Amino acid sequence: MDTREDLANVMEKSKAKSVLLIAFTFMGSYATLVIVYPYSFWRDYFSMSTSKLIIDVLVNLLFCVAIFRLSIFIDKILNKKISWMVHPIKRLLIQTIFQILGALFLIICLSYLYYKFGDLINTQTYHIGLRELLYTVISIILWALMISALNTGDFLLKNWKTATLKAAEYKIKAAENKQLVAEIELQALKLQLDPHFVFNNLSVLSELILKDQRLGYEYTENFTKVYRYLLINSKKKLVTLSEELKFLDAYLFLIKNRMGGGSIFQVNIDESKLDMLIPPVTLQLFIENALKFNRTEEENPLIVRIYSNDNDELVVFNTRLPLIKKPYSTGIGLKNIITRYALLCDRKPSVEETDEAFIVKVPLIKR
Amino acid sequence: MNVIGKILILEDEKLNAERIQRLMGRIRPNMEIVGVLASVKKAVDWLAENKSPDLIIMDIQLADGLSFEVFNLTDVKCPVIFTTAYDEYAVKAFKYNSVDYLLKPVEEDELEAAVTKFENSV
Numbered sequence: 001m002d003t004r005e006d007l008a009n010v011m012e013k014s015k016a017k018s019v020l021l022i023a024f025t026f027m028g029s030y031a032t033l034v035i036v037y038p039y040s041f042w043r044d045y046f047s048m049s050t051s052k053l054i055i056d057v058l059v060n061l062l063f064c065v066a067i068f069r070l071s072i073f074i075d076k077i078l079n080k081k082i083s084w085m086v087h088p089i090k091r092l093l094i095q096t097i098f099q100i101l102g103a104l105f106l107i108i109c110l111s112y113l114y115y116k117f118g119d120l121i122n123t124q125t126y127h128i129g130l131r132e133l134l135y136t137v138i139s140i141i142l143w144a145l146m147i148s149a150l151n152t153g154d155f156l157l158k159n160w161k162t163a164t165l166k167a168a169e170y171k172i173k174a175a176e177n178k179q180l181v182a183e184i185e186l187q188a189l190k191l192q193l194d195p196h197f198v199f200n201n202l203s204v205l206s207e208l209i210l211k212d213q214r215l216g217y218e219y220t221e222n223f224t225k226v227y228r229y230l231l232i233n234s235k236k237k238l239v240t241l242s243e244e245l246k247f248l249d250a251y252l253f254l255i256k257n258r259m260g261g262g263s264i265f266q267v268n269i270d271e272s273k274l275d276m277l278i279p280p281v282t283l284q285l286f287i288e289n290a291l292k293f294n295r296t297e298e299e300n301p302l303i304v305r306i307y308s309n310d311n312d313e314l315v316v317f318n319t320r321l322p323l324i325k326k327p328y329s330t331g332i333g334l335k336n337i338i339t340r341y342a343l344l345c346d347r348k349p350s351v352e353e354t355d356e357a358f359i360v361k362v363p364l365i366k367r
Numbered sequence: 368m369n370v371i372g373k374i375l376i377l378e379d380e381k382l383n384a385e386r387i388q389r390l391m392g393r394i395r396p397n398m399e400i401v402g403v404l405a406s407v408k409k410a411v412d413w414l415a416e417n418k419s420p421d422l423i424i425m426d427i428q429l430a431d432g433l434s435f436e437v438f439n440l441t442d443v444k445c446p447v448i449f450t451t452a453y454d455e456y457a458v459k460a461f462k463y464n465s466v467d468y469l470l471k472p473v474e475e476d477e478l479e480a481a482v483t484k485f486e487n488s489v
Contacts, residue, residue: 199452200380203472207382210389260381262405262430295431296379297406324407324432324440 018068021150025064025143032139037132063110067140070102071147075155084156095148103144107137180339185235187336198227204258219257225250233280237344241314241364242274248283248306255291262296268307269314276364278314279340285333286316286360292329293358295321313361320358337362372398372421372486375413377437378450379405379430386473387424387450394479406431411440419444422485427451427460438463446488448481 034042048056074095082091201223209216229247233239245267252265265287287304294302305317338349347363374391378384384403391398401420404410406429414437425434425447433456437443449460452471460468466488467481 195453199471203386203452204380204382206472207386207389211382211385258380258382262379295406297430324436327433 017154018072021147022061022065022068025068025147026061028143028146029060029064029140032143033136036135036139041132059110063106066106067103067144068147070106071099071144072151074098074102075148075151079155084152085159095152096145099144099148100141103141104137107140177343180343184336184340187332200258201254204254208257215257219254222250222253226254230281230284236280238277238365239280240274241269241276241278241308244278244280244283245269245274247281248287251284251287255287259291259296261298261301263291263302263304266303266305266307268305270308273308273312273314273364276312276366278362278364279337279344282337282362283314283316285337289333290316290318290358292327293323294318295323297321308364309361311361312364312366314364315359315361317357317359320354320356334360373401374398375401375410375420375423376403376425377405377410377423377429377434378403378426379428380426383426383450383471383473387478390473390475390478391424391482394475395482398482405429407434407436407440410434410437414441414443421445421489422466422482423447425449427456435459435463446485448478448485 046053078091078095078098082094084091201219205216205219205223208219226247229250233243233247248267252267255263255265283306290302290304296302300321302321303319305315307315307317309315334351341347341349341363345363345365347365349360349362352359352361372395376384376387378387388400388403391400401417402413404413408431410429422445423443425437427434427449428451434449435456443464446464446466448467448469449456449465450469450471450473454468454470457468466485467477469477469481
C-alpha cells in the first residue's frame with residue numbers, strides 16, 4: 001500500500017476524531033450548565049438579543065476548543081516524558097494535576113477577558129452566585145479530565161492494537177522461517193540420496209575400472225570427495241568459497257569423465273575471495289541446471305564459466321543450447337537458493353536470461 | 368537359437384555405451400551393433416537414412432533431450448530396451464515399443480534376459 005495515502009488516511013481520521021471530541025465537549029458543557037444553573041438563569045439568558053446569544057455560544061465553543069487543545073497538548077508532552085507503560089500511576093497523577101491546572105488557567109484567562117471586555121461583547125444581565133461559579137469551575141475541570149481520559153484511552157487502544165498486530169506478524173514470520181529451514185533441509189537430504197547421481201556414477205565407474213584402472217581409481221577418489229561433501233556440508237548454512245571450489249574440482253572431474261567433451265568448464269576465481277562464504281552446494285546446483293536444460297554435444301559443447309566479479313559476487317555463466325523440448329522443471333532449486341539468501345543477508349542473487357546466455361550471480365558473504 | 372540382429376545404441380555417455388557394446392559382444396557375439404548415437408537429432412537422422420534396425424537400446428536422457436522425443440519425431444518400427452539410472456520414467460517407457468527397462472549400471476544377466484525376451488517376441 002502507498003504510505004503517503006496511509007498517512008493521509010490517518011490524518012483524516014484523527015481530524016474527524018478531534019471534531020467529534022470538540023462537539024462532544026461543546027454539547028456536554030451546555031448539558032452541565034443546564035443542571036448547575038437555575039431556571040431563572042436560563043429565562044434571562046434566552047431573553048438576550050440574538051447577536052449577544054450568538055457571541056456567547058461562539059465564546060463557549062472557542063473555550064471548548066481551547067480546553068481540548070490544551071488537553072491534547074499536555075498529553076503529547078507527557079507521552080514524551082513519562083510513558084503509560086513504564087510509570088502508569090505516576091503518569092495518571094501528573095496528568096490529572098496538569099489538566100486541572102490547565103483548566104484553571106483557562107478559566108482565569110476567560111474570566112479576565114470577560115472582566116476586561118465583557119462590556120463590549122456582552123453586557124452581563126444575569127447574576128451568578130458563588131455556588132454556581134464553583135459548580136461551573138468544577139464541571140469545566142471534570143470536562144477537561146474527561147477529554148484527557150478519552151484521548152488517553154484512544155492512545156492506549158491504538159498502542160495495544162499495533163502491539164497485537166506486530167506480535168501476530170512476528171508469529172507468522174517465525175512460522176514461515178521455520179518452514180523454509182525445513183524445506184532447505186529436505187532439499188539437502190534429497191540431494192544426498194539422489195539416485196541418479198549415485199547410479200550414473202557407479203555405472204561409469206564400473207566400466208572405467210575395466211578400461212583404465214588408474215582413471216578408475218581417480219574417479220573413485222573424486223566420487224568419494226563429492227559424496228562426502230554432499231553428506232557433510234549440505235546441511236550447513238555457509239561454507240567458504242575455497243571449500244566449495246575443492247568440491248567443484250572433484251565434481252567437474254566426474255562430469256568430464258562421464259560426459260566427455262559435451263561441456264567445457266572455465267573456472268576463474270579471484271584469490272582474495274576464497275575466504276568469503278556461500279551456501280554449500282550452490283555451484284553444484286547451477287551446474288546441474290546448466291547440464292539439465294542445455295544440449296551437451298561434442299560438436300557444439302556447452303560452455304560454463306564460473307568466476308568472481310568486483311561486486312563480491314560469484315557468477316555462473318552458461319551459453320544457451322536449448323533441448324529439443326524444454327524439460328519439466330519446478331524451478332525449486334533456484335528458488336531455494338534465493339530464499340536461502342533471504343535468510344542469510346540483505347543482498348539477493350540475480351538471474352539474467354538472454355537468447356544466448358544464462359547468468360546467475362550470487363553474493364559472496366563476508367566472514 | 369541366436370538370431371542375427373542389427374542393434375542401434377542411443378547413449379550420450381561414452382563409457383555407458385562401451386559397456387553395452389562390451390556386454391552385447393559377450394552375450395550375443397553374432398549380433399551387429401550398427402551405430403552408437405548420442406542425441407535425439409542424430410538418432411532421427413540415422414533412422415531416416417538407414418534401414419530400421421532390429422532392436423534399439425536407448426538411454427532415456429540423451430545429450431539434447433529425452434529419448435522419447437525420437438518417437439515423436441520419427442516412426443520407430445522396432446522394439447526398444449530402455450536404460451536409465453533411476454526408475455522415474457518407467458511408466459512413460461511402457462507407452463512405447465518397450466521390451467524391457469534396465470537400470471544402470473546395466474547388468475549382464477538383466478541385459479541377456481531382455482534380449483531373450485526380444486528374440487522370443489520376434
